[in-house]
Amino acid sequence: MTIAQRSLPDFAAAAIDALTGDRWSIADAVQHVPKLPGLYAIYGDEQAWHDLGLESAPEQPLYVGKAEESLVSRDLNGHFATNPESKPRTGGSTVRRSFAALLRDALELQAVPRNLTNPERFANFTLADGGDQRLNDWMHARLILAVWPAPGDLAMPLSDVETAVIEHFTPPINLDKNPGKLARLSKARAAMAAEASRWTPAR
Numbered sequence: 429m430t431i432a433q434r435s436l437p438d439f440a441a442a443a444i445d446a447l448t449g450d451r452w453s454i455a456d457a458v459q460h461v462p463k464l465p466g467l468y469a470i471y472g473d474e475q476a477w478h479d480l481g482l483e484s485a486p487e488q489p490l491y492v493g494k495a496e497e498s499l500v501s502r503d504l505n506g507h508f509a510t511n512p513e514s515k516p517r518t519g520g521s522t523v524r525r526s527f528a529a530l531l532r533d534a535l536e537l538q539a540v541p542r543n544l545t546n547p548e549r550f551a552n553f554t555l556a557d558g559g560d561q562r563l564n565d566w567m568h569a570r571l572i573l574a575v576w577p578a579p580g581d582l583a584m585p586l587s588d589v590e591t592a593v594i595e596h597f598t599p600p601i602n603l604d605k606n607p608g609k610l611a612r613l614s615k616a617r618a619a620m621a622a623e624a625s626r627w628t629p630a631r
Contacts, residue, residue, distance in 0.1 A: 436584060440592035443467050446576035447489065447593065454508050454568045457575075463498045466577040467590055470507075470523070470601070476570035480530045482600055482610075490571070491523055491601040494590040499575050508571075509564050516564040519554035526601045528555060528563055529616035535562045539620035540627045551617070553624035 447469040452460050461468075469489035477484040495501070507523045509516035518524040519542030528537050538556040541547035555563065578586055591605045598608030 434581065434583070436588055436592060439579075439582060439584070439589045440596070442579075443576040443589055443593050444596055447492070447574045447597075448487075449574060451572045451574045453572055454504075454510060457504060457573045458510050461499050461504055461573065461575050462577050463500045464577040465494075465496055465586060466499050466575055467492060467494050467586070467593060468499055468576075469574045469597070469599075471572045471574065472570055473572075479534055479566070479570070480527075480600075481612075489574075489597050489599040491526070491599050492590065492594050492597055493523065493602075494586050496586060499577065508567055516560040517554065518560050518563065519552050522603075523601070524560075524563060524567075525553065525617060525620070526603070526613055527567065528559070529613060529620050530601075531563065531566065532616065532620060535559070535566060537563065537620075539624040541624050544627075544629070547624075547627060550621045550624040553620050 447467065450460070451471060470491040470493075471486065471488075472480070472490050474484050474486055476490070477486065480490075504510040507521050516524070518528055528535075528539075531537060537559040539550075539553040540556040541550060542552050542554045554560065578589075582589070594602050594605045595607060598606055600608070600610045601613065603609050603614060
């Protein structure tokens with residue numbers, strides 16, 4: 429098949445096939461995920477679905493996302509903080525903020541502004557008092573990954589393939605592009621943003 433013959437449905441089908449194939453724990457994924465652009469799917473074990481207050485469906489991805497430059501830097505380092513030289517940073521990851529919002533009570537998480545010296549953009553909240561590490565520990569224990577490295581002949585925006593894959597899976601943690609998005613997730617994130625907006629420095 430030539431490049432001209434490959435269409436969005438072809439690439440979406442290839443991505444769906446890869447994202448329902450090999451999966452790795454976060455610790456093992458470091459050895460398998462390439463430093464290439466592509467899509468990734470985050471799955472959870474049965475306990476993860478229970479903790480998130482969702483009806484168990486471990487064969488369905490919880491979240492599908494894209495990495496325009498590197499699956500390693502975006503997914504492993506950004507969302508899961510697998511680089512030992514970097515700390516977990518929920519303020520820079522919409523995936524972490526979504527998991528945090530649904531695990532707020534279970535993990536005793538408190539939202540604070542991402543920049544404590546200049547509090548603003550409260551929707552991009554981070555977590556206080558060890559919350560980032562508790563969330564990271566939960567993610568490493570409960571979640572697994574699958575990836576689809578974008579092929580060199582991808583002749584369309586990666587975001588188009590991402591949209592098609594999200595529409596296929598309707599993963600509950602995705603808010604954008606998702607016809608089956610979880611209504612209470614938006615409310616839970618808004619509640620944490622409001623909590624961050626009320627933060628005041630300790631006296």
